[in-house]
Amino acid sequence: MFSEVVVVGQIARDLVVEVPDAPPADASGPVKQRQVLLGGKGANQAVALSQLGVTVSLVGVVGQDAVGDALLARARADRIGTTHVVRRPDTETALVVDVVDDQGRRRYLEHVPDATLVTETDVAAAAGPISAAGSLIVQLQQPARAALPAARLAHTAGTRVVLDGAPEDGAFASDLLALADVVRADGREAELLTGQPVADVAGAARAAAELRRRGPSLVVLEVAGQGNLFAGPGEAWFVPHVETEVVDPTGAGDALVAALTAGLTRRRPLETAACLAVAAAAATTEHAGGRPRLSRPDLDRLRPRRLETVHA
Numbered sequence: 001m002f003s004e005v006v007v008v009g010q011i012a013r014d015l016v017v018e019v020p021d022a023p024p025a026d027a028s029g030p031v032k033q034r035q036v037l038l039g040g041k042g043a044n045q046a047v048a049l050s051q052l053g054v055t056v057s058l059v060g061v062v063g064q065d066a067v068g069d070a071l072l073a074r075a076r077a078d079r080i081g082t083t084h085v086v087r088r089p090d091t092e093t094a095l096v097v098d099v100v101d102d103q104g105r106r107r108y109l110e111h112v113p114d115a116t117l118v119t120e121t122d123v124a125a126a127a128g129p130i131s132a133a134g135s136l137i138v139q140l141q142q143p144a145r146a147a148l149p150a151a152r153l154a155h156t157a158g159t160r161v162v163l164d165g166a167p168e169d170g171a172f173a174s175d176l177l178a179l180a181d182v183v184r185a186d187g188r189e190a191e192l193l194t195g196q197p198v199a200d201v202a203g204a205a206r207a208a209a210e211l212r213r214r215g216p217s218l219v220v221l222e223v224a225g226q227g228n229l230f231a232g233p234g235e236a237w238f239v240p241h242v243e244t245e246v247v248d249p250t251g252a253g254d255a256l257v258a259a260l261t262a263g264l265t266r267r268r269p270l271e272t273a274a275c276l277a278v279a280a281a282a283a284t285t286e287h288a289g290g291r292p293r294l295s296r297p298d299l300d301r302l303r304p305r306r307l308e309t310v311h312a
Contacts, residue, residue, distance in 0.1 A: 002057075002128070002132040003056050003057040003081050003129060003133055004054050004055045004133060004134045004135070004265050005049050005054055005055070005056045005057075005133055005134065005135045005136070005137065005261055005262070005265055006056070006057050006058075006059060006126070006129050006130050006135075006136050006137070007042050007045050007046045007049070007056060007057070007058050007059065007136075007137045008059045008060070008118055008123065008126075008130075008136065008137065008138045008139065008142060008146070008147070008150050009040065009041045009045065009058075009060055009118075009137070009138075009141070009142060009164075010040035010041045010042045010043070010060060010094060010112065010139065010142070011038075011039075011042055011043045011058065011060040011061065011062050011071060011075075011085065011093075011094065011116075012039050012040035012043070012071075012093065012094035012095055012096045012110075012112070012116075013036060013037075013038075013067050013070075013071060013094070013096070014036070014037040014038065014039020014040070014098065014289060014290060014291065015034070015035075015037075015095065015096070015097045015098070016033075016034070016035040016036075016037060016098045016100070016288050016289035017033075017034050017097065017098070017099045017100070018033040018034075018100050018101075018288050019099060019100070019101050020101065033288075035288075035289060037289055037290075037291045038071050038074040038075055038078070038291065039289070039291060040060070040094060040096065041139050041141060041164070041254050041290075042058055042059075042060045042139060043058065043060070043071070043075065043080075044251050044254035044255070044258075044290045044291060045137055045139075045164075045254045045255075045257055045258040045261075046078070046080045046258075047078050047080065047291060047292055048254065048258035048259060048262075048280060048284075048292040048294055049261070050078050050079045050080055051292060051293075051294040051295075052258070052262045052280075052294060053262075054261075054265060054266070055081075056080055056081065057080065057081030057082070057083065057084060057129050057133075058075065058080055058081065058082060058084070059084045059118060059122060059123065059129075059130075059150075060118060061085070061086045061091070061115070061116045061117065061118060062086075062087060062088070062091075062093045062116065063087070063088055063091040063092050064087045064088065064089045065091075065092065065093055067092075068087060068093045071093065072085060081129075083129075084122075084125060084129060086118075086122050086125075088116065090115075091113060091115040092111075092116075093116065094110070094112040094113065094116045095110070095111040095112075096108070096109070096110050096111075096112075096290075097109040097110075098248065098250050098288065098290065100248045100288045108250065117142055117143055117146070118142045118143065118146045119143070119145075119146050120145055120146050120149055122146065123146050123149050123150045124149070126150075127153050130150060130153045130154050130157070130159065131153055131154070131156075131159060132157070132159075133154070133159050134159065134160060134265040135161075135162055135261050135264065135265045136151070136153075136159050136160065136162065137162045137164060137257060137258070138150050138151055138161065138162070138163055138164065139164045139165060140163055140164060140165035140166055140167045140168075140176070144168070144169050144171075144172035147163075147172070147176060148172055148175055148176060151163070151176055151179040151180065155179040160181045160182065160261075160264065161179055161180045161181050161182070162180070162181065162183075162184070162257065162260075163176060163177075163182065163183045163184070163216070164184050164185075164253075164257050165184075165185060165186075165189050166185055166189035166190070166192040166193045170192065173192075173193055177211065177215040177216060178214065178215040179215065180215050181216055182216055182218045182219075182220070182261075182264070183211055183216045183219050183220070184219075184220040184221075184253070184256070184257050184260070185219075185220075185221055185222070186221075186222040186224070186253065187199075187221070187222055187223065187224045190204070190207050190211075190221050190222075191207075193207075193211060194207045194210050194211060196210070198221055198223060198224075200223060200226075201223055201226070201229060201238050201310060203223075204221040204222075204229040204238075205229060205231065205310050205311075207219075207221060208229055208231035208236065209231065212231060212233075217232065217233050218230070218231070218232045218233070218264075218270070219231045220256075220260065220277075222253070223238070225241075226240060226241065227240040227241045227278070228256070228277075228278060229310060230270065230274045231310075232270050235309060236309070236310040236311070237271070237274060237308060237310060238308040239275070239278045239304050239307055239308075240304070240306075240308075241282070242279065242282040242302045242303075242304055244285065244302060245286060246285040246286070247285065247286055247287055247288055248285060248287065248288045248289065248290075250284075250288075250289060250290040251284045251289065251290025251291065251292060252281040252282070252284045252285050253281065254284075254290060254292070255277075255284040255292045255294070256277045256278065256280060256281040257277070258280065258292070259273075259276045259277040259280035259281075260273050260274065260276070260277035262276070263276050263277065274307065275303050275304050275307070276303075278302075278303075279299045279300075279302040279303045279304065280292065280294055280299065282302040283295075283298045283299065283302055
């Protein structure tokens, strides 16, 4: 059975440690709470999509180890398709550590073995689900040599291509953008893609206009500390961050991309999808760790009340 959305991205064990004081470098010291979760950007987005009622499958890699067993069991419990998650022999499953203190200060550590990154062969094995999906999310933290054939498969089949981030190897950027329908990037990633700093809304609008000329019809750019610009074929809107008590910003971008994709896949108007995306991001900042907890009451409570029209 095929899914509405396929996500190509990282799967990791997410160790979330809450401490009373500033996070130590080694995550030692007094601990208030410790959680071990299904994490990584790919899994976070898949969880968010499932919580929003969208059928979703993951294309990613875990080790042939007990941690991989546990993460796949958790994914299936979250109603995420795992048929095309690769079990890599002699590989340690990726680990991310998120240490958060009472003041919202955090330390984020990663251990991502190269063997846990998606390959061209892994993408080719998932060609059927990718081609049949309504939307494909490709995280550009994965190698561009795997991201490009995934995007090409989807584009050829008429599947919506959603790119998350920017490739570290800029040589692939133009080809990826030409295949994309949607691109979402934070300020650093937008500068990698365009060579322009994104320090304010006007800068984001200029960067979005350049990116749209290179392929995607919708570009979503973060303006750090302020909000997100949604630049579509008709209009561009700036949506300020929703005021809420931020405990940990980890995973907010993942939730935003997932909720935006859910709205577009279900053919919601862009304004509706943008508001859902911003609400999902805000909801994810209200607790420690990147795993989303999206409920209808919280999404309604955090729904933005205004969208500001922006002229590039």
